[in-house]
Amino acid sequence: MRALLQIDSWGAPFAAAGVTAPERAIATHGDVRATVRLASVTKPVTALAVMIAAEEGVLDLDEPAGPPGATVRHLLAHASGLPFEGERPIAPVGQRRIYSNEGFRVVGEHLAYRAEMAFPTYVREAICRPLGLVLDPRGHPGAGMHAGLDDVLAIGRELLRPTLVAPETLAEMTRTSFPGLGGVLPDFGRFDPLDWGLGVELKGSKEPHWTGSLTSPATFGHFGGSGTFLWVDPARDVACAALTTRDFGPWAKEAWPALSDAVLSELAVVRAGPGAS
Incomplete structure (x- = not known):
């Protein structure tokens, strides 16, 4: 897939990118096993672990956790x-969409308490072992995991065709939670509403968007401050990920949508078959 060659011009010390269908990877470029910090791409992994725990009866999504209420x-x-950081709330519960690493730290601690095991151990047992991942779940539950492209694409496949949770559970994870809340998408500005699922941002009608212009409104995923992203488009039946060691900045706001649009354009021609233009 020629679109993936774009990462060579990103000026990153390391970059790898790939595209996957539900069954297998379609194409990759770069070292797929080299491990980097996922930054906030950690959050969908943590959320998936929590959804597994909810199915197992380890916890309930609507049980108290964090600030009162x-x-x-x-x-x-x-x-x-x-x-974003800090233990003291800055708004009433359920009134604003405030992007919070602290919230995911609390989630990790809560899951560990309810599961009676360390958070990284639960992630290894619930996700890494059954999916055959070498992902390292240690560190902050909102930003501290490390993994290679192979593992992130495997997470993408899981979010297209779940094997660890029921389809209904994935649907709950990827639909808007607390509709109507406005907020700020980090580095992209304020949206009203700012639709979010459970651990994943929902594209919806946001324009412009870091996933590009050709991804469907059903697209969900996350990007990270270390120059990483994973998006999943259930309407296109495809997921795309990129890992870098170049911190997020203006370059990413231009490069990521361009890559995503090129990937989907090229994939559309491939899927159309011989003679397509």
Whole structure:
């Protein structure tokens, strides 16, 4: 896939990118096993672990967690009132979409308490082992995991065709939680509403968007400050990921949508078959 060659011009010390269908990877470029910090691409992995725990009865999404009045669901949907960092709420529960690393730290601690095991151990047992991942789940549950492209694409496939949770559970994770809340998408500005699922941002009608102009409104995913992203487009039946060691900045706001649009354009020609233009 020629579109993936774009990453060579990103000026990153390391870059790898790939595209996957539900069954297998379609194409990759770069070292697929080299491990980098996922930054906030950690959040969908943590959220998936919580959804597994909810199915197992380890916890309930609507049980209290975090600030008074907040639940696990509020924490995963950035609706708990907690700030980006810091333990003191800066808004009432359920009133604003405040992007919060702190909320995911609390989620990780809550899951560990309810599961009676360390958070990284739960992630290894619930996700890494059954999917055959070498992903390292240690570190901050909102920003500290490390993995290679192969593993991130495997997470993408899981979010297209779940094997660890029921389709209904994935649907709950990827639909808007607490509709109507406005907020700021980090580095992209304010949106009203700012739709968010449980651990994943929902594209919806946002324009412009870091996933490009050709991804469907059903697209969901996350990007990270270390220059990483994963998006999943269930309407196109495809997921795309890129890992870099170049911190997020203006370059990414231009490069990521261009890559995503090129990937989908090229994939559309391939899927159309011989003679397509």
